[in-house]
Amino acid sequence: MEKLTVAPVLKEVTPAVVNISVRGRRMQQNPLLDDPIFRRFFNAPGRRSVPIQGIGSGVIVDSDEGLVVTNHHVVNGAEEIVVTLQDRREFEATLVGSDPRTDVALLRIEADDLVALPPGDSDSLEVGDFVVAIGNPFGLGQTVTLGIVSALGRSGLGIVGGNEGYEDFIQTDASINRGNSGGALVDLDGQLVGINTAINSPSGGSVGIGFAVPTRMVTAVVDQLLEFGEVRRGVLGVVISNVSPDVAEGLGLDAATGAVVSQVMEGSPAQQADIRPYDVIVSVDGEAVDGAADLRNRVGLVRVGEEVVVALLREGERLEKTVAIGEGQFTAAAIGGTSDRFDGAEFRDIGPQHPLAGEVRGVEVMRVDPGSGPARGGPGAARPGPAAGGAAQEGTPRLI
Known part of the structure; x- marks a missing residue:
């Protein structure tokens, strides 16, 4: 009987996986000074520089260039990064670049006889x-x-x-x-x-x-x-949210899939491509969009200036729009003149100073305009009060 084992595969790939150790300093919140009133009373900063010493792992993805992929949080704040190979050789690494928004970092080491494991599918x-x-x-x-x-x-x-x-x-x-x-x-x-x-x-x-x-x-x-040395993300210039069953019914959709457009930024690539509020984006470059987070991820990986074909549903008709991804100059501040106003509703983050911080995650609906989409139960439907729990995933409008 043939033995079931993954050993043959591991012999090929494990030499490309490395150990990483770091030393440095990192800014950290002082737990005694979480209360802003306490900080003001003692005239003390809320954050302080603390020494760090950590461990992690990495993967050699290019043996010729000595490129090693790891996590941003492994090397964040590191002043010294040491990479240890499977054969126990040690090399000091330099940071090529790091992206906290995906937690991916890229290192380089100068070494011979490296084994690489290039990214697969x-x-x-x-x-x-x-x-x-x-x-x-x-x-x-x-x-x-x-x-x-x-x-x-x-x-x-x-x-x-x-x-x-x-x-x-x-x-x-x-x-x-x-x-x-x-x-x-x-x-x-x-x-x-x-x-x-x-x-x-x-x-x-x-x-x-x-x-x-x-x-x-x-x-x-x-x-x-x-x-x-960094990630330069482009934008469509739209505010989107998931298609809830109520929204799907209101827009006459067969299924609650895709991402519904709540608002289009003035002068944005989306506006130039004639994408409109209440359009439902269902695919990008032929790949189906599962929801708002999926669409945001896809757009976030497209380089500035590249064109994508966006398929959308509008009043029962399927349309395709070619959009040239623009620079990330459109921010939430462009929406209705305030950083937290979306399509007839006003929000604020449930941040560290909010009374519900630590209990719920998402935003609080501060105000809903009568007759607006949120008031009618349309895209981005909202009522005053905390949008708790899964709100950040399911209902919170996202700018992309």
Whole structure:
């Protein structure tokens, strides 16, 4: 009987996975000074510089150039980054660039005889596929765990970049712990399909819910980090939200899919392409849009100046619009003259100083204009009060 094993695959890929150790300083909130009144009373700053010493993992993606992909949070604030190879050679790394909004960072080392694991096709993954997580948990050294793809396209978790983050995670039950961040998630063909990033755990240890950035996103970010040292994101210039069942019924849609446009920015690429409020965007370049977060992720990976074909539904008719992605000059401040006003409603973030901070996540609806879309229950439907729980994922208007 033939032995079932992933050893042949691992022999090819594990030399490309490295350990990372960092030293430096990072700004941190002083827990004794969370209360702004307390800070003012003692005339003390709320943040302070603290020394950091951390561990993580990385993946060599280009052996000729010595390029190593890891997580932004692994190297954030680092003054010294040391990469240790599987053969125990150590090299000081330089930071090529980092993107906190996807939690992807790119390093470079000067070394010979490197083994690379170029990014594969994460779009080929299906729920139930076997995957292997490789990294450096708790600084123990290279460790391999096996699991399956539990879910795809996880977003709205607030794991990276806060409200400005781009999340399209692969969820896996392969054991991921502290120190695995930046390590490889590979399929049974030895393809790199993700960069391990985070876990969802009340205890801080693995409970079978881990998340990895898909290589489709990693590749787009790395290309820009190499060229610019940063990611220059473009925009459509629209405010969007998910299509709820009520909105789908109100607009005469067959299904609650896609992303509904609540508002179009003056002079934006979307306006120039004749995209209008209440249009429902259903695909970009032929790929179906699952919702607002999915559309935001797709637009966020397109370079400024590139054209995309946007398919939309308008009053029962399917239309296609070619849009040249513009520079990220359109902000929430452009909407109705205030940073928190969207299509007839006014919002404020449930931030650290909000009475409900820590209890709910999202925004609070401050005011709804009579007769507006939110008041009628149309796109972006809203009522005064906290939009709690899944609001940031399901109902909060997002500018893209």
